[in-house]
Amino acid sequence: xxxxxxxxxxxRAERAEQRGYLLLFLPALLLVxxxxxxxxxxxxxxxxxxxxxxxxxxxxxxxxxxxxxxxYADTLRVSLWVTLLAIALGxxxxxxxxxxxxxxxxxxxxxxxxxxxxxxLVRTYAWLVVLQRKGIVNSTLIALGxxxxxxxxxxxxxxxxxxxxxxxVPFMVFPLYAAxxxxxxxxxxxxxxxxxxxxxxxxxxxxxxxxxxxxxGSVLVFILCLGFYLTPELLGGGKTIMVSSLVQRNVExxxxxxxxxxxxxxxxxxxxxxxxGVDRILPVEKIVGMR
Amino acid sequence: MTSSLPRLLLWxxxxxxxxxLVLPIGIVIIMSFSDSRFLTFPPPGxxxxxxxxxxxxxxxxxxxxxxxxxxxxxxxxxxxxxxxAAYAANVSASPLLRRLQIVLLTPVMVPVIILAAGLxxxxxxxxxxxxxxxxxxxFSMMNLPYVFISVLAGLxxxxxxxxxxxxxxxxxxxxxxxxxxLPQIRPSVATGALFAFIGALDETVVSIFIAGGENQxxxxxxxxxxxNEIDPTIAAISAALITLSFALVVLSSLRxxxxxxA
Numbered sequence: 001x002x003x004x005x006x007x008x009x010x011x012r013a014e015r016a017e018q019r020g021y022l023l024l025f026l027p028a029l030l031l032v033x034x035x036x037x038x039x040x041x042x043x044x045x046x047x048x049x050x051x052x053x054x055x056x057x058x059x060x061x062x063x064x065x066x067x068x069x070x071x072y073a074d075t076l077r078v079s080l081w082v083t084l085l086a087i088a089l090g091x092x093x094x095x096x097x098x099x100x101x102x103x104x105x106x107x108x109x110x111x112x113x114x115x116x117x118x119x120x121l122v123r124t125y126a127w128l129v130v131l132q133r134k135g136i137v138n139s140t141l142i143a144l145g146x147x148x149x150x151x152x153x154x155x156x157x158x159x160x161x162x163x164x165x166x167x168x169v170p171f172m173v174f175p176l177y178a179a180x181x182x183x184x185x186x187x188x189x190x191x192x193x194x195x196x197x198x199x200x201x202x203x204x205x206x207x208x209x210x211x212x213x214x215x216x217g218s219v220l221v222f223i224l225c226l227g228f229y230l231t232p233e234l235l236g237g238g239k240t241i242m243v244s245s246l247v248q249r250n251v252e253x254x255x256x257x258x259x260x261x262x263x264x265x266x267x268x269x270x271x272x273x274x275x276x277g278v279d280r281i282l283p284v285e286k287i288v289g290m291r
Numbered sequence: 292m293t294s295s296l297p298r299l300l301l302w303x304x305x306x307x308x309x310x311x312l313v314l315p316i317g318i319v320i321i322m323s324f325s326d327s328r329f330l331t332f333p334p335p336g337x338x339x340x341x342x343x344x345x346x347x348x349x350x351x352x353x354x355x356x357x358x359x360x361x362x363x364x365x366x367x368x369x370x371x372x373x374x375x376a377a378y379a380a381n382v383s384a385s386p387l388l389r390r391l392q393i394v395l396l397t398p399v400m401v402p403v404i405i406l407a408a409g410l411x412x413x414x415x416x417x418x419x420x421x422x423x424x425x426x427x428x429x430f431s432m433m434n435l436p437y438v439f440i441s442v443l444a445g446l447x448x449x450x451x452x453x454x455x456x457x458x459x460x461x462x463x464x465x466x467x468x469x470x471x472x473l474p475q476i477r478p479s480v481a482t483g484a485l486f487a488f489i490g491a492l493d494e495t496v497v498s499i500f501i502a503g504g505e506n507q508x509x510x511x512x513x514x515x516x517x518x519n520e521i522d523p524t525i526a527a528i529s530a531a532l533i534t535l536s537f538a539l540v541v542l543s544s545l546r547x548x549x550x551x552x553a
Binding site: 018021022024025027028029031032033034035036038039040042043046089092093095096108111112113114115117118119120121122123124125126127128129130132134135136139166169170198223226227229230234243244247248251252257260261264267268271272275284285288 | 297301302304305308309311312313314315316318319322329330331332368369372373375376378379380382383384385387388391392393394395396397398399400401402403404405406407408409410411412413416428429431432435436439440489492493495496499500510513514517518521525526529532533536537540
């Protein structure tokens, strides 16, 4: 290295510029640090406190008391079902949008955008209206003579599944569509002309090529489900308690901040563990960028 | 194509799934014009009574205006903050900055219920619960990633040399950004702002925890009311919210289309 004054000045100017960039970045960092970092720090701290001492009782409770660990098991089960159902509904939509003519494709995607841009609360309300005793489902079934008395369709497990799937399908369709629309149409046609049946072409050509989108969509949907609050709370009628409801009840109803913090931290650890595992296969930025 | 039966099944499935997605929303809009106090379907007659109930109610209006104010303020904060961060992330070569980028994405990675509980506990210590300041800060933080991701994507497809040329012609750094770069990434900034505004307007879970009293938000009031009964007023509010979101989305996509065409 030479220490000519000119080069020295250049590196100094460069360093000043780099510092300038950090300064531009700082407000955003501060916003997240103060209003996300601090709350998470407090949750972590409180989850380890009992009275005035450090203790693991709040975490031990999660494993010992059935109400707690069953809620985690239920949450994982619901999330898994919703993810599978979202795939079942999202795949045909994404595929149809990918192979349809331009006009139809735009229409399909626009109709997927409609619920996407509608607030989750409004959509949950919509399902309360549709599934209630005098709602459209019951009145249709009665008019068709299939049932005589209205069924109780809302405030149960099925209603939660329906409401959550409705929210999650768009999150599955967009990454899937992005992956499938990149597959050249000739490739699928070649599969057919070589004598492959529809199922064969699906399994050997379409599925492998759509896999990245399927993976991204599934991870996103599964993680969004794990922390879902509104739909299970309103459509579940207090029967299907998800981890999110457990957090809310411990904070607002029982004022058990230690227990609430431990339950929240445990959920956060599960979510971060999934992100960490997935990051090796697909960068996290890609997944959260889909929203 | 050779196989027409699977093709036919695909179109039937597509139609059915789209109906599943769209019909509930349509039913809410139809219900908002019902003249009945009960949500029987089809509604017995047409009326504007639920819109009158919404727009004529002082509490609903206060919550609505408050939500619009909070959404506007938080958008005004997180758009410049997010744009500055995206700009820095795009031009900087510093490895530290690259590593810090993921921090700006954490608000969408952490489940909202955890954010809500944590914010509530911190705000309880410093007296920010049920204040405008507390809500605006929380919404700004939550929607920052949308602005950051959107603007960064816009900057990545922008040729930075244009800005460098402007600077070499004597414009200051900030002036060069405002005059040369910003006009070209405006659609990305607008998309980020749209996400931030609608996100803040619809935000419910955090509101449930940290809003209240004089600082009620519209979604929080809807949630509280839904817990007790399925009031048809909510159908009118929902229809109004759907219309607003849609007007904004369609408007912004039309604008970006004419921009592309020009």
